[in-house]
Amino acid sequence: MLKDHRQNALPSVKCAVITVSDTRTKETDKSGKLMIELLELEGHKISQYEIISDEKTLIQDTLKGVTANNEVHAVLLNGGTGIANRDVTIEAIQPLFSKEIPGFGELFRMLSYQFDIGSASMLSRAIAGVINNRIVFSTPGSSKAVNLAMKKLILPELGHAVNELKKDLSKN
Template sequence: MAVHEHKAKTVSARCMIITISDTRTEASDKSGKLMQEFLEQEGHQVIAKEIIPDEIDDIKEQIEIGCKDPEIDVILTNGGTGIAPRDVTVETVQSILEKEIPGFGEIFRMLSYQEDIGSAAILSRAIAGVRESTAIFSTPGSSGAVRLAMNKLILPELSHVVREIKKL
């Protein structure tokens, strides 16, 4: 079966969006809103949306809630991926994944490098993987990073990822 045939079957993913930030509010959460817009434009559903502080326990708790909810197929986080001491998203997500998808972060950095970010792309941390048949994608919190990840990586593969982990 050709790759395009394998990916052709569209599945509407049921998603949870988690914005990880010490400063964002519902009014200022541009990246969470952008994720929701992109998902809904592609026919996916946003089941839950949260804004939480950049704290290991809060991140773990929200991801666990999403993974245990049979109505959620995919968790998308934005924020907390930098290299500052308060940025703990990548380490927290990595510690709870059962299977990592290393190509996500690798290609995200390559695309970031190519899109005028240049060598600063080495600071871009992103991670994806699977836990309890739930896909998890973690992106930086800037709207540019979210737009890049959603358009070039997440949306083109979302149905495919959900079918694989759910075996639909």
Template sequence: MARPHPDSADQPAVTCAVLTVSDTRTPETDKSGQLIQDQLAAAGHRVSDYQVVKDEPEQIAALVQSLAARSDIQAILLSGGTGIAPRDTTYDALARLLDKELPGFGEIFRQLSYAEIGSRAIASRAVAGVCNATLIFSLPGSSNAVALAMEALILPEIRHLTSLLR
């Protein structure tokens, strides 16, 4: 897989918020949220906020807007609620908030997922974009999907993308 050009040394660590969207997970049972936090920390980034929120679009939207308004947060990473089941509403909540969408994220994520899980990748509504100059990544709740997105797409680009928004 091709790797992007290296980030310049002056691109600082990114301060992030991590949200898990789930009606059933708790902080103690949230493997995907913990994986995101662990991988961000291992890459030198900071997590300043972590929450589990119910899959209710109004709650998701309000929380994302509140976090995106904070000057200390440059990126928000969400896991869960990106499928097509009736309770999967993360995409719907975010779509109306994004000032700009990064369609390449979802496209490439689904392509990479297809290589791993086959045609079921079409059910993912993973999305990335910008809300109030804050980078947003919305991932499926599966730990395997989170690991794939973090390793292949988010960690290689998060410093660069947030630097473009500063």
């Protein structure tokens, strides 16, 4: 019998949540709060929470700092993934990836098409990858999109993904 690929998943992951928005504050950030709430319900820890504006350099600098923090093993961003001129999250983070995880964006768009916004899902540029041995997920900023990504994709695989990243680090 094949063993479950998640059997060595970490039960608790230290996470950073970053909302990319020019208008949200910690009081009005429903999507960031939802990410935090869902992570904590599953037993994960929040090491950092920030709201930053849609500025490419700021997003990159923030991510470089967060992924250098030993208290963070996963980074979850929301916002700035659309096609508007101000949406620069993807342009900011994609060049930082040492590895891209294309299946996340593909599956997110499929689920979004099926269960949420139909053909408008083709406009989503949700993405995931690895920066400095940290898993990074970037979702749209709407609460419905965050809820979908968290429940269907991120939470079921978060502990497994982080374990995969960490399992051979000490061997190098």
